[in-house]
Amino acid sequence: MNKRFCMTLLCLIWANYSKAQQSSFPKLAGTDSISLAKQIPVLASEVLLKYKTGANQGNYPDSLFKLQMLADQPEGALAGINSLRKLSGNYNPKYAALLNVQYELFLRTNMMVAGSGKSFNQEFTRLFRDYLRQLDDLDALYINPLFVPRNGLDNLKKDFMLLLAQTKLTDRIDMNEAVKICNAYQTLCVYQKTEKLAKNILKQDDNRRYLIQDSVLIRTNDGATVSAVVVRRREMNFPAPAALMFSVYSNLERSLSEAKYSAARGYVGVFADTRGKRLSSDPIEPYEHEGNDVNAVIDWISKQSWSNGKVGMYGGSYSGFAQWAATKHIHPALKTIVPYVAAIPGQGLPMENNVFLNANYQWSFYVTNNKYVDDAVNNDRQRWAAMRNNWYKSGESYRKIDSIDGTPNRLLQKWLMHPSYDSYWQDMVPYQKDFSRINIPVLSITGYYDDGQISALDYLNEHYKYNPKAKHYLIIGPYDHFGAQMGGVPFLRGYQVDPTALINTKEITFEWLDYVLKGGRKPGILKDKINFEVMGSNRWGHAASIEKMSNKKLQFYLSEIHSGNDFQLSLKRPFKPADIKQEVDLADRESFNNDYYPDPIMKKELDRSNGLFFISEPFRKEVIVNGSFSGILKAIINKKDMDIGVVLYEVKPNGEFFQLSYFLGRASYAKNRSVRKLLHPGKLESIPFSKTRLVSRQLKKGSRLLVVLNIDKNPFAQINYGTGKDVSDETIRDAKVPLKIRWSNDSFIEVPLLE
Incomplete structure (x- = not known):
């Protein structure tokens, strides 16, 4: 196939796509159930006349058969379902035959009862029971969620009505909106008519296959x-x-x-x-x-x-x-x-390397408010974001964070009594x-x-x-x-995952x-x-131990010498001692320090308003960062403690930043997570760190490493004001003097590589 023909074909496809995208339809006149039952099949028929393969490409086959169902084209819809199964078979052949079976049985039941006087409920029950008897136990389990909406029928209806409400502000509905409305309506219709029936049939089928005891009490x-x-x-x-x-x-x-x-x-x-x-x-x-x-x-x-x-x-x-x-x-x-x-x-959450985090502050309420879980409170993101931000701006002690929210956090208060990894945690x-x-x-x-x-x-x-x-x-x-x-997702926080990384946990x-x-x-x-997937190479690697994942470790020093707007991340040990100064106003509430969380994983640019940036020379050949980076930071500070953040990036040849790993930890626990040892103001201190995220990533020739060194000060964790008191009791009133740090150029990080 020559290039000119390919270009012509692409132009034709795009023309069809553009035409389809430009199509629009009158908005729905009424949104009560009777009006919708009359209008939406008509809308589906009109959409089908203009709906092209190029439009909504990823969802086209799935949308097409639902439109055909609404437009009373059952044979076409069944053919569409079979086409989807063939397509799915390329990725998951074992369960392709189960795909969209809820729609197929709905269609076949309607075809059987049309004009026959038969009962939909009776015919659907018979068809579904016969279908289940053909399945082995595992396949039958995969059927269950297909017939019961994940978030419940009420939420499915709310989502549909919200979709309708969003179209009320305009006189016309564009193609994408029309397809979404038709799809959502068809899905709602199927579940409204079959969910209750299906639940009873599935329960009967379970009892046929299994002996189930759901109320066992063990003393x-x-x-x-x-x-x-x-x-x-x-x-x-x-x-x-x-x-x-x-x-x-x-x-x-x-x-x-x-x-x-x-x-x-x-x-x-x-x-x-x-x-x-x-x-x-x-x-x-x-x-x-x-x-x-x-x-x-x-x-x-x-x-x-x-x-x-x-x-x-x-x-x-x-x-x-x-x-x-x-x-x-x-x-x-x-x-x-x-x-x-x-x-x-005591290690990951509620604190990491002895720093209490807010990441799952609400978890205490989520699991203790009732005998099951409190999804409403857990999903109230607005409340928890407000709590974090209000506490941060208030400057109150971390121990009072629940008073900012207005609800006592019993578990958090118990945990705050154990800032060290002491016997309370060790016994668990x-x-x-x-x-x-x-x-x-x-x-x-x-x-x-x-x-x-x-x-x-x-x-x-x-x-x-x-x-x-x-x-x-x-x-x-x-x-x-x-x-x-579950074994991964194709796109993780903006990163397209290698296909081989997707497994079935x-x-x-x-x-x-x-x-x-x-x-x-x-x-x-x-x-x-x-056993580790090497990001960027689409292959798995295997080693006898974490240490043997790498065959080389590079020691990079945090040099005081500039490299453009950054400092050098140097492989050469410094000839003479020097300092890199950093000052952090812990009372400042207009800015955050330490942007360490990897979301997105790939970034076009970084926040350079605070922190120290150290960049390496480009690698002359492909290498794999393979394992956990570590290091020793040496510093003189004017306080007794600080919470440190270290973030490791790959800087790709095109200038994009790929976050590899990070560290967050309290300096006073650097040598022993169970015993706090305060720093001595004005004295050079050695602060080792090692509990970072393990990673495996193939770096292309020309890539560089970037280290961002910072102090943790943001709404997402405790703020360590450096007085030496229990950090949970410190307040913004302890921040009269800014934290002043002189980082020694003898500080280094060690990066494991596989060459």
């Missing part, structure tokens, strides 16, 4: 109770291993879904709630009892007639923490754990020599952009430190906290459980102990 050894869900396949008449998830996020529908999935994979599925949640009448005290309570559940499982005495655990975030909590005094029936993005209380998870007794296989999963990555990796590093023979595997890639729990989890508990094959992705 702990200290007299508390934990509620649980247990699901077994009806045909399983022999003892089997159990797959256990333990969580504070109580939700019966989710619990049943997880337990049914485990049962469909050949396990007894058990989902247990933190004490105080769901059916438990005890106080809700997150983190404090998991070591005891998880083991009580494991002990109960091991004594049931359906148990073969083997339990594997899995799950993310809080569930990841709960698994590690169980290993502090490990029960003999626990044979493996698969923690994703596992939290360490394995600590130091506790790791030496953990001899079960472990598979950890986390992401380069997981907010809690330092927690997940701390478990791994401590496990190997105290048990060098540990069988602990890691999968890590370009995922955030939620993405790691749950599939790998159960391959691992089969490997450990049933003698199956090890998941194919686990070529070595550390």
Whole structure:
């Protein structure tokens, strides 16, 4: 095909696209249900006459069949659904056949009852039951969410009415608006007519497949109770291993879904709630009892007639923490754990490297306001943003932050009593020599952009430190906290993720459980102990340890010599001592210091109003930054403490900034997170740091490294005024004298590379 023909074809496609985009339609005259039922099918028919392939390209096939449904073109709509399934089969052939089955059954039912006098409800029920009987247990599970709107029917209707309201201000509806209205209306119609029916049919089908106990109460050894869900396949008449998830996020529908999935994979599925949640009448005290309570559940499982005495655990975030909590005094029936993005209380949140963060300030209310979760309070972003900003502007102590909000934060106030990583935190998870007794296989999963990555990796590093023979595997890639729990998303905070990085976390989890508990094959992705996706190369790398991810470490000094508008990030040790001065007015509330959070990951420009910027020479060949950067900062300050931020970027040859990693931590805890050692004003201090985010990224020839050194002062964390008092008690009145720092040019960072 020659270039001239290609250009002609592109012009024709674009002309059709532009024409379609310019099309418009009269706005809807009425928005009551009767008026809509008359008007929208007419609108759909008019849209179909002008709707072209080029318009709305990504959604065109999906929109087309819905328009055809509305315009009473059922055969065309069915053909469109089949076309989508063929297209989907290129990406996910296993479940392509299930795609849009809710629309297909709706269509086929309408075709059968048209003019026949038959009942829609009866025919839909018959068709759906027959369809479900053809599916195996796993496929049937994937069907469930297709027939029940994710956020509920009421929210689906609200979203549709909001869409209509947005078109009232104009006399005409453009093509995109018309397509959106038709799609949303068709989806609403399908669920309004089928959701209640489908729920009953799905429940009956579940009861046909499984033995379900949704109200189990398990007593702990200290007299508390934990509620649980247990699901077994009806045909399983022999003892089997159990797959256990333990969580504070109580939700019966989710619990049943997880337990049914485990049962469909050949396990007894058990989902247990933190004490105080769901059916438990005890106080809700997150983190404090998991070591005891998880083991009580494991002990109960091991004594049931359906148990073969083997339990594997899995799950993310809080569930990841709960698994590690169980290993502090490990029960003999626990044979493996698969923690994703596992939290360490006191390490990742509510504080990171001894700095209390506001990132999930509302979490306390979210999980303790009721027996389940309080989504409304958790999702009230306006309230929490106002709370942060009002506290920041007020200059009040961090201990009074909940008074700014107006609601006492009981858990936060308890946590603030423990600014060091003391016995309160240490008792919640394995600590130091506790790791030496953990001899079960472990598979950890986390992401380069997981907010809690330092927690997940701390478990791994401590496990190997105290048990060098540990069988602990890691999968890590370009995922955030939620993405790691499902295997990634194609676009992460503006970064297009390499296709090979997209995995199926749950599939790998159960391959691992089969490997450990049933003698199956090890998941194919686990070529070595550390398995990492190399961003920018579209390939996975494998190493025996984090240390062996790299074969070279470059030590860059924070030079006082300028390089354009920046300072040099130099590979040469300075010939003579020199200082780089920085002054931070901690009383200033008109600006923020330390823009460290990687969102977006790729930036056209950086905020250069504060902080110190150090840039390297361009790399002469491609290299891979592979591991966790670290360093030693040397400084003389006029106060007793400071909170430090260090951000590491790749500066691409085109000038774009790609954030690789960052560090946030309190100087007085740099050498021991459990013991605070204040700095001496006027004396040169050495401040080591290492708990940064691990990353793997291929840098092109001509790329450079940029280090941004700053002091943390913003609404997103405590403000350390440097008096030496408990930082939670300091106020803006302690900021009379600005923080003055003389950073030594003998300070350095160490970057691990793979060449």
